[in-house]
Amino acid sequence: MTDKNKLKITSRVRLARNIDMFNFPHKLDSTTARDLVERVEEAFFVSKTLAEDYRSRHLWKEKGLDLMYWFEKHLVSSKLIDNADIGAFISNKAEEVSIMINEEDHLRLQTMSAHKNLAELYKEADRLDSVLEEKLSWAFDNQLGYLTACPTNLGTALRASVMVHLPALTYRDRIGLIAQKLAQMGMTIRGIYGEGSQAEGCIYQISNEVTLGISEKFIVDNIEETIDSILALEVAEQNKLLGARGDETRDLIYRSLGIISHAHLMSSGEALKHLSKVRLGVESEVITELSTADVDAMIIGIQTGNLHRELGLTELMLEKDRDLLRATVLRNEMKRRLI
Numbered sequence: 450m451t452d453k454n455k456l457k458i459t460s461r462v463r464l465a466r467n468i469d470m471f472n473f474p475h476k477l478d479s480t481t482a483r484d485l486v487e488r489v490e491e492a493f494f495v496s497k498t499l500a501e502d503y504r505s506r507h508l509w510k511e512k513g514l515d516l517m518y519w520f521e522k523h524l525v526s527s528k529l530i531d532n533a534d535i536g537a538f539i540s541n542k543a544e545e546v547s548i549m550i551n552e553e554d555h556l557r558l559q560t561m562s563a564h565k566n567l568a569e570l571y572k573e574a575d576r577l578d579s580v581l582e583e584k585l586s587w588a589f590d591n592q593l594g595y596l597t598a599c600p601t602n603l604g605t606a607l608r609a610s611v612m613v614h615l616p617a618l619t620y621r622d623r624i625g626l627i628a629q630k631l632a633q634m635g636m637t638i639r640g641i642y643g644e645g646s647q648a649e650g651c652i653y654q655i656s657n658e659v660t661l662g663i664s665e666k667f668i669v670d671n672i673e674e675t676i677d678s679i680l681a682l683e684v685a686e687q688n689k690l691l692g693a694r695g696d697e698t699r700d701l702i703y704r705s706l707g708i709i710s711h712a713h714l715m716s717s718g719e720a721l722k723h724l725s726k727v728r729l730g731v732e733s734e735v736i737t738e739l740s741t742a743d744v745d746a747m748i749i750g751i752q753t754g755n756l757h758r759e760l761g762l763t764e765l766m767l768e769k770d771r772d773l774l775r776a777t778v779l780r781n782e783m784k785r786r787l788i
Contacts, residue, residue: 451687453680455732455741458612458652461523461561462570462669464578465554465597465606467588473598474532474551482535483507486550492584493539493548499580503541508533512763517754520642523561527642528552546577553598554606556581563742567609567669575665594661604661609672612641613679616651616729617686624653627679635659636675650721650728650748655679687733702730710783714769715776720751738787747782751775 467473471485486507494500508516508529516533519525522544529536529552539548549557558577560570588596595606602608618624628638637658640648655676657668690698705726709715728744730736749755756774757766766774 451684451732451734453677453684456614456680456683457563457676458614458741458745459523459561459563460565460567460570460611461559461609462567462574463557463559463608463610464574465595465602465608466556466558466578466581466585467596467598468555469586469588471555474535474553474555475598477535477551479535482551483509485555486535486537489537489548489550489556489581489585490539492581493577495580495583503539503546505537505539508536508538514754514757514763514765517752518758519754521749521752521754523547523642525549526552526557529557546573548577554602563745567611567673571607571609571665571669601658602660605663605665605668607660607665607668608656609669610654610656611672611676612652612654613676613683614650614652614725614728614732615679615683616725617690618679618683619648619651620690621686623682623686624648627682631655631675632658634671634675636672649718650725652721652725652748687729691733691735699730699735702726702735706730706736706783709779710787711780712776714772715751715779716772717751717753717775720775720779721748724748724751743786747779750782751778 468485468488471477474482477485490505494503516525516530519538520527520530524540524544524547525538526549529538529549532551535551537550539550540546545560545562547559558574560574562570590596594604597603597606615624618627624638631638635658637656639654639656641650641652641654655672657672660668705723709720709723709727724744724747727736727739728741731739731741731744750759753771756771756778
């Protein structure tokens with residue numbers, strides 16, 4: 450039987466903050482915006498421990514392929530990349546914390562993990578928020594809460610999200626109904642890279658939409674409870690697939706495992722489709738030689754930015770060469786992990 454905790458990929462907490470008396474990023478000139486980056490760095494790097502574990506990167510000094518890599522790792526957003534001429538981010542060595550500077554707001558502080566729950570991640574984010582607040586004054590209104598560039602983030606300015614794998618609900622065409630119910634609860638379901646992205650490999654992000662008039666604890670607890678309910682539905686659907694249609698489901702899983710283990714060319718979309726079916730096999734214990742962490746590492750590793758970074762390439766390869774490399778990486782990974 451599927452363990453519903455295996456369906457969770459990563460959890461994330463994000464706080465939006467703006468420095469009082471400064472215009473929002475889209476209203477800043479480049480000189481002022483880059484000065485603001487320096488101000489945030491001075492406020493954050495206040496101890497030897499932080500200086501040793503964290504690093505700041507200025508996007509206007511970085512290469513495009515590096516930006517792609519950090520985007521795939523969820524360390525930067527597409528909006529921050531759009532603002533690369535004024536944008537920066539601070540991250541730790543484990544790549545589980547990212548403080549984006551001059552995205553839509555002055556700061557987007559996010560903590561993320563495959564192992565910690567939302568309450569733990571919020572505690573970490575709140576601690577780092579307090580470090581910054583020692584030297585920075587946030588734009589705050591007693592009635593509206595934290596002031597943000599987009600009104601939908603007013604109040605707590607907290608977004609809590611969990612990335613989940615929902616293959617059975619996707620195959621049963623239940624995601625639309627789930628999205629409707631989530632909207633009624635002040636939540637949303639998006640693709641693998643959040644707002645504006647498509648759901649690939651049956652991977653979704655579920656997060657709160659409402660931030661005003663409720664507490665941080667309510668948001669975190671509500672998301673956790675909702676995720677548990679959705680994952681229980683996914684477990685039930687997986688059990689149905691492996692019961693009434695067990696032979697067909699196992700055949701789909703093993704066919705995908707065989708294709709990944711032997712294919713010579715593989716696009717990103719095709720790779721995600723087959724890795725999703727392999728992950729279903731791992732979740733349901735049809736495949737016991739792999740873990741969900743193994744599959745998740747491959748999902749990240751076959752993305753374009755990661756492929757280039759692994760080889761130390763600075764120029765974007767032709768699409769066919771990328772597909773050739775992606776298939777080679779997957780074959781090698783399967784050989785290594787299935788021995």
